[in-house]
Amino acid sequence: MIDLIHVTKRFGATTAVDDISLSVAQGELCVLVGTSGCGKSTTLRMINRLIEHSDGEIHIDGQQIRAFREETLRRRMGYAIQSTGLFPHWTVARNIGLVPRLLKWPQARIRERVEELMTLLGLPVSEFADKYPRQLSGGQAQRVGVARALAADPDILLMDEPFGALDPITRETLQEELRALQGRLHKTIVFVTHDMDEALRLADRLVVMDQGRIKQQGHPLELLREPADAFVESLLGGEDRGLKEAALLPVSERMLPLSPRLLARERVAHDASLREALSIMLWRHAERLTVVDDEDLPIGELSLRRLVGAKAHE
Ligand SMILES: Nc1ncnc2c1ncn2[C@@H]1O[C@H](COP(=O)(O)OP(=O)(O)OP(=O)(O)O)[C@@H](O)[C@H]1O
Ligand SMILES: [Mg+2]
Known part of the structure; x- marks a missing residue:
């Protein structure tokens, strides 16, 4: 153009x-x-x-x-x-x-x-x-x-x-x-x-x-x-730059399926950014978040390890 x-x-x-x-x-x-x-x-x-x-x-x-x-x-x-x-x-x-x-x-x-x-x-x-x-x-x-x-x-x-x-x-x-x-x-x-x-x-x-x-x-x-x-x-x-990159990536990018473990109390929307997720973790002192869909239903979880990009299984 x-x-x-x-x-x-x-x-x-x-x-x-x-x-x-x-x-x-x-x-x-x-x-x-x-x-x-x-x-x-x-x-x-x-x-x-x-x-x-x-x-x-x-x-x-x-x-x-x-x-x-x-x-x-x-x-x-x-x-x-x-x-x-x-x-x-x-x-x-x-x-x-x-x-x-x-x-x-x-x-x-x-x-x-x-x-x-x-x-x-x-x-x-x-x-x-x-x-x-x-x-x-x-x-x-x-x-x-x-x-x-x-x-x-x-x-x-x-x-x-x-x-x-x-x-x-x-x-x-x-x-x-x-x-x-x-x-x-x-x-x-x-x-x-x-x-x-x-x-x-x-x-x-x-x-x-x-x-x-x-x-x-x-x-x-x-x-x-x-x-x-x-x-x-x-x-x-x-x-x-790490935070700026995290702001561009959605939570769904690093989310894992729901595990049989207890749901984490703190939640984050699936379309929030990884930066927002990190902020919630810092604010709430939580290393694990439950990821919810548009209806607020749990669809997965996000751990601090996953958020920082660790590839290995937990
Ligand atoms: N009409 C003009 N006559 C002479 N020099 C000019 C004229 N317009 C711009 N310049 C010069 O050209 C250069 C680039 O200017 P420009 O306005 O494109 O910068 P900019 O990247 O938009 O800057 P800013 O972020 O401050 O707006 C500058 O050195 C400026 O002094
Ligand atoms: Mg200008």
Whole structure:
């Protein structure tokens, strides 16, 4: 869906992006991470042509990006940024409806779409539709920014730290929403974040950048288990990598069938992560947990030995 082939961007003497190649398949969620100034935002903005690349080629659906008309790009790509970029003198509803209006959708359809998105993002229409950006909290404004990016139902979403100002609970809700959206509608998403837990949770493909170059890319588990070098390893969390890996693996991965022994008192859901299971063990001083299904019925057990990956029988 998106191909960057030996792409370089120079600003005068600065090389912001240095010969990167990257392919994002349709329906894939690609996350760019890296230290400040490594070229993440520049990469994103070259994809929607807010910035013209200096060298190399960028293709969307096999077509040179330079061949696209501006309107086509706008329709196909949603763009959400941390600072939201909302128009201060426009109401929330008008801001969200920006692209559909540029695309000349009928009035009624725009209104319907705006209300649908506000509901999806937890912004009650009666309360927020007529507010102005300055009357919103940072998190509310960010949600308006995300709604605006989704408005014309683009097949590509470019998101530059879109959840930066949100509290952890809203943030997690929106992460799940984004995941669901991508699963259901097969959106292709390129997402920039500084939050490694967010990156690991969201990414099908994780791309680590440093000084304008791509250091390593692959599935999060791949990078956690085999970081290419010390930089990638430390960016991914250094000694914390074990916990970060455990956060990505479900309890069902290490669960054993129920044994004839007494059921352990403490329980964990089969679809919880191994990290959550470990936390329960620590908190409850328990070395064994009963694994339960969606109906809360016991289906297996998990011991500390199994959790840490010991292969031998107990
Ligand atoms: N318009 C510009 N003119 C000159 N230099 C620029 C311009 N935009 C970005 N740069 C430089 O290009 C480099 C990459 O910037 P970019 O914004 O892509 O980094 P980033 O990875 O998004 O950083 P952050 O995590 O801080 O947002 C930086 O050194 C920056 O100073
Ligand atoms: Mg940036």
